[in-house]
Amino acid sequence: MAFPGFLLALFLLSCLAASCCGVTFSSLQDTLIVTASPQPGQVLKAGEDKITVTWALNTSFPAGIDSAYGTIKVKLCFAPISQQDRAWRKTVDNLKKDKTCLHKIVAKPYSTSNNTFTWTVQRDVPTATYFIRAYACNSADEEVAYGQTTDSHKTTNLFEVQAISGRHVSLDIASVCFSAFSILSLFGFFFLEKRKAKASQTK
């Protein structure tokens, strides 16, 4: 009796782990108006340049729609062109599995006014084309609404970030030094031994 029970448990476990419940993006309403400082096509430098994000509720929606909004999460999201050939940035409807917006800008409690934040582009942001999206989350930390700086096809108002190279002059110098040491000690040993062998032969 234990074995079928174990199989059932394993089956349930794998079902659960697979894809459970999850808020889907298509179920969210576009109720927030989000604007950001970068101009369309502008190239920002990671680690140096700043982005100022402003968000507000779209007043054309009926009042009270924002009653459930607890926190606003603002994220940096990949434009479709930067998702091509890169399955690790894929857009998926189930928000738990969605990889469109991997970089968090800020999370702030929802308020009806004065919603703005200035963010220095972090140094681990890769070179890509981006837009900005804000999610409104309820008290259970589930997304209930969103707003983004681009249109629904994610084609307008996109900007770019130029990442840091990660290279440093000190690293380059260290690299050259160790490589030289390797080659020199190899040939040094080799010729030293050859000379010793010759010397012992002539003795």
Add this chain to the structure above:
Amino acid sequence: MADIEGSPGSSMHGVTGREPVLAFSVASSTVPTDTTAKFDLPVDSEHKAKKFKLFSLANPHMRTFHLSWISFFTCFVSTFAAAPLVPIIRDNLNLTKSDIGNAGVASVSGSIFSRLVMGAVCDLLGPRYGCAFLIMMSAPTVFCMSFVSSAGGYLAVRFMIGFSLATFVSCQYWMSTMFNTKIIGLVNGTAAGWGNMGGGATQLIMPLLYDIIRRTGSTPFTAWRIAFFIPGWLHVIMGILVMTLGQDLPDGNLSALQKKGEVAKDKFGKVLLYAVTNYRTWIFVLLYGYSMGVELSTDNVIAEYFYDRFDLKLHTAGTIAATFGMANIVARPFGGFASDYSARKFGMRGRLWTLWILQTLGGTFCLLLGRANSLPLAVTFMIIFSVGAQAACGATFGIIPFISRRSLGVISGMTGAGGNFGSGLTQLLFFTSSKYSTATGLSYMGIMIIACTLPVTLVHFPQWGSMFLPPTKDADKASEEHYYSSEYTEEEKKKGMHHNSLKFAETSRSERGSRVVSAPTPPNSTPNHV
């Protein structure tokens, strides 16, 4: 009868079918001990060790063993060091899936050629300098990772680092100068398996180093570059240790090997001909491409796969990926053992079935791995896949010594190259284009493993049969002597060149399985002078 050092296939001479894979020593009655020699281990007349004492660093034999396998291990670490860090590198260098896949192909392709050249280098300079040269000249290529800033640079550096996998050849060659032929099978198998473990260890080491370096305050895109310095230093340290602590021969260094002007007893052209015209060679080249080859491919993709599919942290994905490669410590010797064990009762047929079962099992679980949606299932399937594939590698080399006696060295080399070629091919087919997700790629790879293992059913030995067919009814052809001496022309037989093969044929009779006792000794077999 001493073989000329360096003649084709000489490193595997003496490997018969009879020594059990787990033989730790040769009985003094079979090989006479040289009692005048003052070594830690009992040695034969050439001062090669007859005993394999694992936990000893005694000069020169065991010290050579440890220097040799650790050097090979280091090269595996650096060749696959990029794999667990790909999630960081792909963001730094803006790589696409095809960039990553192509770099993976490049990392295993270089050694196809470098392994062929390494044999000649060992002949010229000896295995000590062969190993040291390779490992110290590939150290700069590892340090070069700090300069990489584009997909092209990344591919080029991974290609160059991949050349260092030729330490496999220097490792096996060096063992053969230090250990008696009767235990060389075990020694080489252990060294190869433990070296391969480097592909697993690196998946643990590199994310750990990356984490530590990040904690000291480095940004991600710099931290991974610094992490690469550690494999680079390992190269330099091992190179220096090999040069200072190692020696080419039990009695000393290079001079004895410099028998310039001494031509190898056998002609390389002939040896190559008999390797290439034996259809079994090609079947095993294909098969090894789908046991060793898929192991190398998986080393390259598995960490990234777990990171992306199951949203794990980098070092968690690395730990899981490491268990794949580390299984080599037992899986590969187990395959050899299983091959020997099945041969005791069923002979060569048992060996062939064992290989087919292990490799197909590996392929099935590779297929299931790609389909697994939950983490515990995926890890379970991955472990069974790794054991299947790596045991199949061990079982392959349980059969290779029997394909040919004359061309054994070349066939071993070709099989090894087939492994790398298979790896490059599967990475190119399934892990480079965006047509398939990595999960689908793994499943297709599993199907291809199962399909490409089927040709083992075609391997037929006239004297032993095949998986389904019995040995041939023709009494003349159904003898081991006939099979092994058919590699020599009548002229060569007159010169007595086939005598070693005849000796081997006699010992290989064990491959008849439990029928050995009843097998009559055919006429015209062992010559009366040896």
